[in-house]
Amino acid sequence: MSAGPRRVVLRVPGWPGHRPGQFAMLALDPESAHRDPLLARPMAVYRGDASALEFRFKVVGRGTRILGSLTTGSRLGVVGPLGNGFPSLPPASVLVGGGTGIASLYELAAHHSRVRVLLGGKTQEEVLGLEDFEALGVDLQVATEDGSRGHKGLVTDLLEPEPDRTVVACGPTPMMWAAAELCRKAGARCLVSLESPMACGFGICLGCAIPTGAGFRYVCTDGPVFDAEEIRWEELA
Amino acid sequence: MSAGPRRVVLRVPGWPGHRPGQFAMLALDPESAHRDPLLARPMAVYRGDASALEFRFKVVGRGTRILGSLTTGSRLGVVGPLGNGFPSLPPASVLVGGGTGIASLYELAAHHSRVRVLLGGKTQEEVLGLEDFEALGVDLQVATEDGSRGHKGLVTDLLEPEPDRTVVACGPTPMMWAAAELCRKAGARCLVSLESPMACGFGICLGCAIPTGAGFRYVCTDGPVFDAEEIRWEELA
Amino acid sequence: MGGARVSGPATPELTVELAGVRLRNPVLLASGTCGYGEELAPFLDLGELGGIVAKSLSLEPRVGHPPPRIWETPAGMMNAIGLENVGVEAFLKEKLPRLDEGVTVFASVFETEIDRYAEVCRRLSGEERVAGIELNASCPHVEKGGMEFGQDPASLASLVRACRRAADRPLLVKLSPNVTSVAEMARVCEGEGADGVSLINSLQALDVNVETRRPVLRNVLGGLTGPAIRPVALRMVYQVARAVRIPVCGMGGIASGEDAVAFLLCGATAVQVGTANYVNPRAGLEVRDGIETYCRRHGISRVTDLIGALEVP
Amino acid sequence: MGGARVSGPATPELTVELAGVRLRNPVLLASGTCGYGEELAPFLDLGELGGIVAKSLSLEPRVGHPPPRIWETPAGMMNAIGLENVGVEAFLKEKLPRLDEGVTVFASVFETEIDRYAEVCRRLSGEERVAGIELNASCPHVEKGGMEFGQDPASLASLVRACRRAADRPLLVKLSPNVTSVAEMARVCEGEGADGVSLINSLQALDVNVETRRPVLRNVLGGLTGPAIRPVALRMVYQVARAVRIPVCGMGGIASGEDAVAFLLCGATAVQVGTANYVNPRAGLEVRDGIETYCRRHGISRVTDLIGALEVP
Ligand SMILES: Cc1cc2nc3c(=O)[nH]c(=O)nc-3n(C[C@H](O)[C@H](O)[C@H](O)COP(=O)(O)OP(=O)(O)OC[C@H]3O[C@@H](n4cnc5c(N)ncnc54)[C@H](O)[C@@H]3O)c2cc1C
Ligand SMILES: Cc1cc2nc3c(=O)[nH]c(=O)nc-3n(C[C@H](O)[C@H](O)[C@H](O)COP(=O)(O)OP(=O)(O)OC[C@H]3O[C@@H](n4cnc5c(N)ncnc54)[C@H](O)[C@@H]3O)c2cc1C
Ligand SMILES: Cc1cc2nc3c(=O)[nH]c(=O)nc-3n(C[C@H](O)[C@H](O)[C@H](O)COP(=O)(O)O)c2cc1C
Ligand SMILES: Cc1cc2nc3c(=O)[nH]c(=O)nc-3n(C[C@H](O)[C@H](O)[C@H](O)COP(=O)(O)O)c2cc1C
Ligand code: FES
């Protein structure tokens, strides 16, 4: 098994369509041959329409291991689309994606061909969906920690926010926090798409609370997209 | 998915060989992506040698559902060979198999080409391994409850035990009990191969106790093959 | 118990009476696992269920614990939400009116002092839309209140007495499983005039992230729920149903009609579906349908015939 | 605690001292899940483990409960074996001598009366091959004895006192999880001179076959074990380790090195592997190896550095 990102493509009858940045809860075993792992896994819709949905992910634990080993014809439980998704972006916005966080950004980039896209990962292989972004023809820059592709270093090294422009960041928390700081200093608006453990994904468990200036808010219903200014990063990290 | 019996063939490096009637514990998920179902499943070795082992089973619950949906390359945990297995049979013995119990009998029949074999099932489809027994060229009679093959009725209808001859029965408990009764009345020896829930299969959980004239005995270590006379059938049923 | 509608095995009668409340069928959604109802409305018609038990309410809104609040465990999950809720006033003014008239709603009450418990009960009294009150005397992960009461017979008695006086609605007491004898606690509730008991709340638990060497929940301790705990819940329901005459509402790991039938056989008059709602928001309805299918298959004309019908050797 | 052998992060020192007994490493096999040792010998060298706790012994041989005795549950199993065993005499004469000198053996004792418990302890005293005694005061499915003692502080105190007097070996007391406060029970044991406590035994449970409408076990009640109960076990080990100064031997659902490390972090000095042995007879060794791998990966030179090292906010 290669360590790189994997994909799963699902036919979801009745899927009502979605906005870029929304997600779904994938229940690994709706027929209950296994009752462990129990909970569904949140996954950003990478791209898709009424006929098929594509998800991209990295194998990090048991749930993603199972997702990665599904064979054609397997059935999953799907609840979605969930979450707020991204707003329409003003021109000259910059998208910054790291690792699996990139999965939330592909459709956003596809809807806004004039954006600049910065993608990062440990190695070239970990820069999820790179070929697809290249095919979009957007202004694209890549950073890898091992230097196997593009800039050697962190993707935030490439970010130079401009005042009153919008930056969208999705990736590991330290990367989003760094992007948020750069934006704050530069006077740019920063949107982030957060992750959190989730039991339900639609607002009934209250498990996905994150600390914000206005108290706890919920990644699944208030987010996953938040204005970076709202987040109390020190408490999140 | 058809309701008929299924098969799984395993390569088990280091398998030391086995006797007819021995079994193995099959752990469904040695890589622990799932911790449920937890316990390994006992399965008779249908046939096999050092290069590959074949098991035959019916999908009756979650474990067998998972076994039935394995794809080439899947890995299982295997502990075995376990249990006592059958002794060598005297000439003119009769083997009586019902449903999945037939799985224990194939190699026994193959080792004793002069035996008579009576096989039964609800329908022809449920008479596990019928083609293989036919290919052995043994004296074979079949009974099905729906009459789709051979005698319409129970396989024990075909059994006419003779004094001092040996009958081997393997199948549902009521069928084995009936065979045991017929044998007792006719003065024939009857061996049965019992099933019981098992946690370990090798004698450490004491979970597989069955009531015998000599107190509790263990299906996994004292059996699964017992002399029918030993069993307290009223308590077992 | 049982309904009045004439029925044969073909259409089993599913109505039950729980603590004086007539339920369309024995399936409720458990407190804390169905929000205030409206969150589940996109997925199913709550009116087709026996009812819902809304998220536990306190006198004032509660903020809850800092994250991480949830964690997955083998065939289960742990939570330490901290009983975050909008408070009883907002519930009555904003949440309850949004639910269709046909939905049977139980209010759950959680507080840190007996007086405050009683005060919430008082506010809920006279509210026609509140079919009954469930006292949550058993939350395993808040510093004050909750399990304190649920683990000590004398405190539990005082709590139930005060709330019994304050509440004009049918009163269920939700018991903690983290006790030596849950039957004893149930008897205390019966003695103080509770109309029924609900059980079980979550098992107190802890899990560790060995990479960070920290507890997985910020609150350190949390409550274990889901299929993993079902056999413990069934045992307790069985013990309590034999110890008291008031009805028992059973829960813990129910995810299918068969799971629910097991609770009924052990003596529960109704059941609640909790964690399963997270994995499948239609779980409650599927449990209801599963019970109906079971009754048809076994020629059972009234679901009440299953209650306590376990054959014990 | 800790061993004397010089070692660096490359070869972590795994020895621990439990209740005065020096163990090669902190991994024991739990009572009732490793027979009398010999049954596992075909699968692994027991001498490579910290030791084994043999099946609980009574004064006379015990026959155990009629079948069905075991049942699978979500991520766990239930059993009601009924403490079948060969009796203390046969153990000493027939079973113990078959084990290699290098295997550290704890004897477990179960009886129905305090006098009989003490008598078994007396018989075990002076036996050099018995490294220590574990009092099973917590079996959840036998009519008399066992959990009776484990659920009542006064009875537990009398039991431990009597056995303490009778036993010249290090004495561990195995606690029941079916109590309101396991920490209180541990303090009772400490007060009576126990050298350590083991926990947890199984959670009392019941499951139902809805097709037959009968309990799945002939004994009706049984004990729940396996991964499902691990978070409850960890919570109790954490609470007990903070309540007493005698060492704690932790168990419940351990199936990997990480699982074991979680128990050590919560304060256990050693751990026991139970149900996992059934699924994989080499589980104990794999847990041992997993602990070693963990120590290497984290640059931990002595496993004792992990004990109680949980970082609590
Ligand atoms: C809104 C949202 C969108 C996501 N989109 C993607 C995506 O497109 N591609 C992708 O690779 N990953 C995505 N993730 C992360 C993904 O959900 C986790 O990697 C996954 O749940 C890990 O499951 P596991 O069983 O393999 O890991 P384990 O560590 O075994 O999981 C144990 C538990 O922790 C939870 N968990 C573990 N890591 C995370 C995490 N980072 N976020 C939330 N819960 C976690 C699991 O859901 C599970 O309940 C997303 C997360 C969220 C919240
Ligand atoms: C020695 C032995 C040899 C066997 N050989 C075969 C065979 O060759 N082919 C075949 O189809 N079946 C065989 N069985 C029966 C087979 O083990 C069960 O059908 C299987 O365990 C059912 O598992 P499940 O998860 O599908 O069913 P579930 O009902 O979901 O299982 C629940 C639990 O009950 C146990 N269980 C259920 N039915 C049985 C049973 N009949 N015997 C023992 N445990 C049971 C399971 O192992 C599991 O622990 C054998 C049983 C034994 C004891
Ligand atoms: C995330 C979460 C929050 C809960 N909140 C409450 C609550 O507010 N009040 C309450 O009485 N029980 C609460 N519970 C407990 C459930 O109502 C129920 O007793 C428990 O989950 C067992 O049932 P289950 O295994 O079906 O989930 C909560 C459970 C979970 C998982
Ligand atoms: C089948 C079975 C038999 C057991 N017998 C005993 C016993 O004789 N004495 C005892 O102290 N514990 C006994 N136990 C309990 C275990 O020693 C252990 O405390 C429990 O199983 C929890 O650990 P686990 O989850 O790793 O199995 C038994 C457990 C099982 C599953
Ligand atoms: S994941 Fe359940 S409320 Fe957000």
Ligand code: FES
């Ligand atoms: S199955 Fe464990 S002793 Fe027989």
